[in-house]
Amino acid sequence: MGGATVAKEENGAMDQACAGMGELVIEDPPLIDLSGLDGPERRKIGNEIDEACKKWGFFQIINHGFDSSLMSKAKMLAKEFFKQPEEQKLKFRVTEEVFEGYCCSKLRDSVGNVKITESTEFLLMFLDIQDIKKQQKYWPDSPPGFRQTMEQYLIKARELHEKLLALISETIGLEPDALRKASEGSAGPVRTAARMNYYQPWSSEDEPAKERALASHTDAGTVLTMLYSDEVAGLQIKKDGRWVKIEPITDAFIVNLGDQLEIMTNGRYKSVEHRGVPDKTRERLSLATAYYPDKQSVIGPIPELITDSNPQLYKVCNFRDYVETFYREGLNARHQTTYAKIESR
Numbered sequence: 001m002g003g004a005t006v007a008k009e010e011n012g013a014m015d016q017a018c019a020g021m022g023e024l025v026i027e028d029p030p031l032i033d034l035s036g037l038d039g040p041e042r043r044k045i046g047n048e049i050d051e052a053c054k055k056w057g058f059f060q061i062i063n064h065g066f067d068s069s070l071m072s073k074a075k076m077l078a079k080e081f082f083k084q085p086e087e088q089k090l091k092f093r094v095t096e097e098v099f100e101g102y103c104c105s106k107l108r109d110s111v112g113n114v115k116i117t118e119s120t121e122f123l124l125m126f127l128d129i130q131d132i133k134k135q136q137k138y139w140p141d142s143p144p145g146f147r148q149t150m151e152q153y154l155i156k157a158r159e160l161h162e163k164l165l166a167l168i169s170e171t172i173g174l175e176p177d178a179l180r181k182a183s184e185g186s187a188g189p190v191r192t193a194a195r196m197n198y199y200q201p202w203s204s205e206d207e208p209a210k211e212r213a214l215a216s217h218t219d220a221g222t223v224l225t226m227l228y229s230d231e232v233a234g235l236q237i238k239k240d241g242r243w244v245k246i247e248p249i250t251d252a253f254i255v256n257l258g259d260q261l262e263i264m265t266n267g268r269y270k271s272v273e274h275r276g277v278p279d280k281t282r283e284r285l286s287l288a289t290a291y292y293p294d295k296q297s298v299i300g301p302i303p304e305l306i307t308d309s310n311p312q313l314y315k316v317c318n319f320r321d322y323v324e325t326f327y328r329e330g331l332n333a334r335h336q337t338t339y340a341k342i343e344s345r
């Protein structure tokens with residue numbers, strides 16, 4: 001693996017589906033082995049992640065300590081959820097009051113100020129670490145075992161997010177808990193969310209691929225996002241002005257930086273545009289977990305990362321205001337961090 005090549009039409013249905021959506025390149029993002037994370041390899045791994053964050057804004061991790069059987073079970077139950085009759089899924093639909101639950105294109109006009117531009121189906125669930133059962137009233141209760149499995153999955157994902165953030169904090173010269181504390185602010189604990197995107201097979205006879213894709217965007221509300229995908233490729237990231245197709249690796253997580261990490265690190269790292277596209281013949285599922293600041297938090301660069309040679313690039317602002325701007329506009333290619341940028345810089 002290595003080098004970049006321009007994808008040709010014969011390379012598969014996925015590449016055909018992207019016709020008209022920009023030049024597509026096949027290139028491997030950094031693959032980082034975490035097996036030595038708690039030993040003498042820790043600094044080396046931290047440097048690899050730092051380099052990946054600066055050059056890509058994306059990387060893949062293996063030997064991360066996450067139970068592969070739990071990963072497989074979560075993926076299986078997520079697929080079973082989306083294959084249920086529509087009336088069953090709509091019992092847990094998003095509403096104008098609560099943007100959490102099941103959503104599909106037919107609900108795009110009924111969720112208040114939240115603009116829905118995707119035509120995939122998705123399920124969004126938040127984990128309230130202080131009161132897990134209270135939050136679960138918005139979670140589907142079918143198929144059997146769904147809530148219990150997703151609770152375990154989200155708790156483990158939260159732990160892995162925090163391990164990565166501790167390592168990144170150390171690597172850039174901060175205390176291990178610096179990024180976690182910056183995410184918490186003074187308002188409350190960090191939130192963890194799961195978003196499952198389900199793409200049915202796409203046919204060019206039905207509609208253009210871009211109408212079935214998850215639109216190009218950055219992750220406005222997150223510090224880190226961690227993606228577990230099935231074996232069907234569909235994630236693409238924008239690098240050096242071209243779209244890079246990411247091939248899934250069994251039991252690996254794809255990690256990408258959210259806008260909040262870009263702001264906290266005062267631009268040392270950048271969140272990167274990405275999109276999800278359907279396959280021509282096969283269904284596709286992705287399961288993303290995200291690490292969010294509390295809704296009432298105040299966000300801004302960590303003071304230790306502001307220096308004479310690296311002046312403050314981002315304003316201090318309310319997290320709620322930041323993400324509400326994103327939700328009003330929906331997924332789009334405009335980099336949301338412009339909202340927080342200091343205009344003269």
